Amino acid sequence: MFLHQMRELAVTLLPELGAIRRSLETLGEDPEVLLAQFRRGEVDAIDVRPADEFAAGHLAGARSVPLAELPARLGELSKERALIAYCRGPWCAFAREAVDLLREHGFTAHRLELGVSDFRALGLTR
Template sequence: MEDMLKCAKLFKEDLYKQLARIGKCLSSDKRLEILNVLSQSPRTVEKLAACTDMNIANVSRHLQVLLDAKLVKFTKKGTYAIYSLADPEIIDFLSSLWKISEKQIPDIGKMKDDFLNNLNDIHTLSMDEVKKKLDENSIILVDLRPKEEFETGHIQGAISMPMEDLDILMGELPEEAEVVAYCRGPFCVYSALATQKLQVEGFKAYRMEDGLNEWQEHFH
């Protein structure tokens, strides 16, 4: 019995050491940002660097840590390595992490509220409200993410209008259009900024706080 208890203790110690590999991997804000970007679509190192405002060397180092923890994988396309999440369940894990963090760390909610309070009359619609309006064909749903993310996957019925091209593309919208804007999810502020811009230009506009991943989870 003593030997069995000793084996069980060693097993437990080794198990928690392995689980801690994930925890240590997530201790970097930049690695969390990389995972969030990859939850939208696969990326090369160069494109990850552009998305996260890091240099290629730093991105490569963070990717190596994520690879060691089996959170990302890569495939070769010519001379390029294309990185993606190692498993779709990591999206669910990240979603749970965002929710727990916002619930348990009051500063996160305060930061979001302070940002939105600096914008004038920004109205937010829930996913259910947006779905209802889509079904009624009474809105234009605008996806503000980069084109490649939209092409990887988007909410059915949405049109691509990347944030960097908003000033040009909004001119193609019907003047009487009712517009709802969404981006990468709860921690992406582009939907609020785009909504304010659309309102200034005379559109009846709303933001949807959630993104594609939240939409797919909600309407699964």
């Protein structure tokens, strides 16, 4: 994945980016594993970016639940299935905030650190 390699290079060359990224990281959740689980239908994905960004392009099969609307829309989500939340990519904090809120309310939730540019590169956007 070219974009992933470029991000890793940036983190290597600019250590402060690594610190920022670590502050947003999940607890060892591998983005490729989470994405594979989604593609197999094992988990549901929510896009927590604003609705206009979702409309401009998103992971095919994901549901739009903007972070600002998430507290009011928790009842629309099932606690029976694990959720993955994503936003703009590895440095976007929206997904981390969404995962924290979902977990506080009893959901099994994970942050997918990939973003729409990654999904486009993989041919997974709509």
